[in-house]
Amino acid sequence: DAKTTQPTSMDCAEGRAANLPCNHSTISGNEYVYWYRQIHSQGPQYIIHGLKNNETNEMASLIITEDRKSSTLILPHATLRDTAVYYCIARPYGQNFVFGPGTRLSVLP
Amino acid sequence: DSGVTQTPKHLITATGQRVTLRCSPRSGDLSVYWYQQSLDQGLQFLIQYYNGEERAKGNILERFSAQQFPDLHSELNLSSLELGDSALYFCASSAGLARDNEQFFGPGTRLTVL
Numbered sequence: 256d257a258k259t260t261q262p263t264s265m266d267c268a269e270g271r272a273a274n275l276p277c278n279h280s281t282i283s284g285n286e287y288v289y290w291y292r293q294i295h296s297q298g299p300q301y302i303i304h305g306l307k308n309n310e311t312n313e314m315a316s317l318i319i320t321e322d323r324k325s326s327t328l329i330l331p332h333a334t335l336r337d338t339a340v341y342y343c344i345a346r347p348y349g350q351n352f353v354f355g356p357g358t359r360l361s362v363l364p
Numbered sequence: 365d366s367g368v369t370q371t372p373k374h375l376i377t378a379t380g381q382r383v384t385l386r387c388s389p390r391s392g393d394l395s396v397y398w399y400q401q402s403l404d405q406g407l408q409f410l411i412q413y414y415n416g417e418e419r420a421k422g423n424i425l426e427r428f429s430a431q432q433f434p435d436l437h438s439e440l441n442l443s444s445l446e447l448g449d450s451a452l453y454f455c456a457s458s459a460g461l462a463r464d465n466e467q468f469f470g471p472g473t474r475l476t477v478l
Contacts, residue, residue: 298469354407
């Protein structure tokens with residue numbers, strides 16, 4: 256599996272965009288980039304995933320660099336309820352998810 | 365609400381005992397996954413079932429076993445429990461085996477071994 260590296264923690268002001276980076280420099284061509292988040296001890300929540308193109312849904316946008324070695328998850332207008340641990344996962348075809356330590360995002364009032 | 369249900373929410377038991385955790389996947393999902401999350405290990409994949417058959421194994425101990433039933437619900441059996449088995453146990457489900465299927469997680473079962 257491609258190893259991903261993320262900042263240990265980040266802060267974001269409420270109402271501002273939260274940009275969470277992820278480095279996956281050893282990603283291979285068949286590995287999708289997934290983002291999940293976990294609020295306190297709840298079950299991880301799926302956010303978004305992509306392969307090459309940028310993706311957007313009702314929760315977030317995923318920007319993947321052209322060389323696919325890094326990506327950024329964007330929460331356009333962060334709220335206090337977005338405070339969570341965010342996991343970036345590079346998942347090969349047919350393989351299961353490998354969760355790293357993630358980024359602890361704190362949205363501040 | 366992901367549509368995945370897990371019971372019980374909390375379980376407290378003693379060392380040496382055996383427990384069963386139950387998971388009902390989202391309607392229509394054929395794959396079920398089990399994960400363990402402890403404070404020092406993070407979220408670890410244990411095992412996957414697809415339509416009743418074991419599909420993949422991760423860091424699952426020999427004292428642990430799982431199965432998926434014809435109605436697609438799954439059970440994780442933990443035996444000869446040790447203090448270190450105290451953790452959150454999550455079940456997830458996905459539609460099938462497509463290369464980009466996302467997994468949807470249940471609320472978890474918190475197991476405390478005393």
